[in-house]
Amino acid sequence: xxxxxxxGGGLVQPGDSLRLSCAASGRTFSLYNMGWFRQxxxxxxxxxxxxxxxxxxxxxxxxxxxxxxxxxRDNAKNTVYLQMNSLRPEDTAVYYCAANRGSYSDTGSxxxxxxxxxxxVSS
Numbered sequence: 777x778x779x780x781x782x783x784g785g786g787l788v789q790p791g792d793s794l795r796l797s798c799a800a801s802g803r804t805f806s807l808y809n810m811g812w813f814r815q816x817x818x819x820x821x822x823x824x825x826x827x828x829x830x831x832x833x834x835x836x837x838x839x840x841x842x843x844x845x846x847x848x849r850d851n852a853k854n855t856v857y858l859q860m861n862s863l864r865p866e867d868t869a870v871y872y873c874a875a876n877r878g879s880y881s882d883t884g885s886x887x888x889x890x891x892x893x894x895x896x897v898s899s
Contacts, residue, residue, distance in 0.1 A: 778802050778888050780873045785893030788863055796858040798873030798890055806830055809880035810849060810856040814869035823883040825858060836881045863897045870894050
């Protein structure tokens with residue numbers, strides 16, 4: 777089992793950058809695929825990005841963030857990151873970190889979740 781805690785959210789202006797972090801408990805972090813999801817007010821939660829276990833050699837992005845967001849992991853720090861560049865108002869949402877032991881690209885199979893961190897993009 778893994779426990780996840782997100783941080784790094786905040787209020788930024790359109791075009792700005794922000795980096796989210798997700799710290800995981802336990803000594804088996806490298807065994808987990810990691811993902812980022814988000815939920816905007818009045819909308820369903822949606823997939824943002826995922827990275828495979830171990831070295832993180834495989835990454836997968838939603839079309840809406842491809843080219844702007846980058847997911848990465850540091851197994852020595854038990855942490856996964858989401859670097860968000862060129863932020864837009866439509867990126868405003870609560871961002872959640874998640875983990876699974878199955879397929880990193882199976883966005884419906886993530887079963888461990890953090891509490892979320894708010895990102896607001898507004899001028």
